[in-house]
Amino acid sequence: MNNPIPIPMDLALPPVRRNKRLRRLWRSRKALAGLTQWIIDAGLPFAAVITLLYVFAVRAASPSAVYRTFTLIDAPQHTLLWLASVIGWLAVPAVIGGVAGHVIATRIQSVKAISSSTLFQRRGWGARLRPPSRIDYLGAYFHGTLAEQDFVDAFVRIAHRNDWAKAQDHWEVIIRDMMSTQEFSKLDRHECLRQAQDATRIHMRPAALVGLCVVCVARKP
16 A cells, blocks of 8 residues: 655644743843843842842841941841851952953953944944844744745744744744854844844755754754
8 A cells, every 4th residue: 555645734824922022032132242141140130139138137237237247347246247248248349340350351352343244334322222132933934024934934834843832942042042152242232133043044944944953953862
């Protein structure tokens, strides 16, 4: 008995609701500079720990006593004040000194470095302060340009068998890691995200056409 010829399936419609927006936003932080990423990844949790320590220490002593202990003016008289004293003595100077050293060293190294993608462009404060966009939602490519439709057809329909959620997750992982490579990490935050996505659509489509996804291959047990 002859095997039936497999019927190619059509690309399924994308999900109606765009979920995982916070996940896309979190992964998009890789388009930011190294110092900005560090502030988000480590600086904010560190500040949260200090804030919690201060709040609980205030319950055991007055705010002025916590401040004077934290700044090493007075000796600590309580367990929480000892923690505040240690943080004020070790952690805060180390963080401030490290950040200042990084900023100065980076500025010295890049004082005459300019990306070819930013040649002759005028960047106002709006462009400098504007955060990067989120990593693209693949569902938007369903009715996008011809190149976007071709990519999403190969990446979702063939490589991931119409599993939009899995394809979206792997797409974000690829873009996140691409933005961390040396090729893209030196670019402007907006250009970094744009070029990483453009390059991914070009280089991942041939593999997707034969049913391969680099994330699926890397995570295969």
